C-alpha cells in the first residue's frame with residue numbers, strides 16, 4: 001500500500017505534468033486566438049480609417065467649401081466676399097466683425113493653446129457671463145498666432161469666438177476670471193487655404209507654408225497692418241466630429257497688392 005506522502009507526490013507530479021501538457025496544448029491555440037483578435041481589431045480599424053481617408057481625399061477634390069457652407073447653415077459664421085479665387089487659395093474681404101478673444105496664451109503648441117482658449121470661450125457661451133446668458137455656438141473658432149523666434153520658444157496665441165449678430169452691439173460681459181475681451185475688427189483682407197482633418201501643429205505648419213508660397217507666387221503681399229498676429233487658423237467643427245472636418249489658414253493680405261494682381265490678370 002502506498003503511503004499517503006507518496007500518493008500526494010504522485011498527485012502533484014501528475015498535476016504538474018498535466019498542467020505542462022495543458023500549457024503545451026493550449027498555448028499555440030491561445031496565441032493564435034489573440035493573433036486573430038488582433039487581426040480582427042486591425043481590420044475593423046482599417047474599415048473605419050479607409051472610408052475616412054477616402055472622404056478626406058474626395059473632399060480635397062470636390063472642394064471643402066461645400067462642408068464649410070454646410071456648417072454655416074446650421075450655426076452662424078461671419079459673412080465675407082470672395083475677391084480672388086484660384087486653385088490653391090482665395091482672398092476674402094470680411095467687413096466689420098466682432099469677436100470674443102482670450103488674452104494671450106503662451107505655449108509651444110498651437111493645438112494645446114487652442115484647447116485651453118476654447119475651454120474658456122465655451123464656458124463663456126454656456127453662461128459664464130454677468131448676464132448668465134447662453135450664447136449660441138458659432139463658427140469658426142479662430143486662433144491667431146504670433147510665432148516664436150525659435151523652434152523651442154513659446155509662441156503667443158489668442159483664441160476667438162465669433163459673436164452672433166444679435167449680440168454684436170452688446171455682447172454679454174464675460175466673468176473676469178476668464179480674461180476674455182471683445183474685439184471689433186474693421187474690414188480685413190485674408191488669403192485663405194482650406195484643409196481637412198484635425199488641425200494639429202504639424203499640418204497647420206505645412207498648410208501655412210503652402211499658403212504663403214501660393215500668395216507669394218500670385219504676387220500678393222502680406223499685410224503688416226492687421227495687428228501682430230502673422231496668421232490665423234479657423235476651425236469649423238466640434239472636437240466630436242471625426243469626419244468631414246474643415247479648417248482654414250488665413251494670412252492677412254495687403255489690399256493694394258491684391259488690387260495690382262487683380263488689375264494685371
Ligand SMILES: *[C@@H]1O[C@H](CO)[C@@H](O)[C@H](O)[C@H]1NC(C)=O
Nearest residue numbers: 078079080081093094095096
Ligand atoms: C461689405 O461691404 C461692402 C462695401 O460696403 C459691400 O458692398 C458688401 O456687400 C459687404 N459684404 C458683406 C459680406 O457684408
Ligand SMILES: *[C@@H]1O[C@H](CO)[C@@H](O)[C@H](O)[C@H]1NC(C)=O
Nearest residue numbers: 074075134135136137164166
Ligand atoms: C440659437 O439657435 C437656435 C437653433 O439654431 C435658434 O432656434 C435660436 O433662435 C438661436 N437663438 C438666438 C438667440 O439666436
